[in-house]
Amino acid sequence: MEAVLSAAIGLLAASGVWLLLRPRSFQVIVGLCLLSYAVNLFIFSMGGLSVGAPAIMPRGGFVNPDAYADPVPQALVLTAIVIGFATTALFLVVMIASRGLTGTDHVDGRERSP
Template identity: 70%
Template structure:
């Protein structure tokens, strides 16, 4: 399970870096989103994947803390998803504005001459 998750995170992050190096602004934006998804997945997996375990202590009980899922990575990933959505919306608005001003979506502002 750990090997599959590690490979998935590495492939997603690698694809994000590859897209980040592309000359079009939409590809750069997609690469940033993929990299943020990979980092979110990494943070979530670092909190261990628990099956059928409560993330919080039930009222009136004091169970062994080793059997509870850690709620901190879940809270961090939820916060990162919200911030990532807002950042993506901002990048998209800037990208559309730059496309309207320059007439191209190339990251340098001009098409390369062939």
């Protein structure tokens, strides 16, 4: 399982970084989204993988921490998902505005001189 998830993270990150380095702004947005999936999964996996053990506690009594998934990476990733959405929205709007202002969708606002 660990190997599959690691490979998946690597693949998402590679696709994301490749797109990040492309010149068209839409490519960069898609790249950032892919990269944020990869990073979210990466942070999430730092707590270790456990199946069928969500961090829902019994009401009172003894708690054995080993029987539950680590809640800290989950809390971090939950925040990251929401913030990721916000930055995507901001970037999208900047992209639209810059497209309207400059007439091109190149990230530098002008086509590369040949």
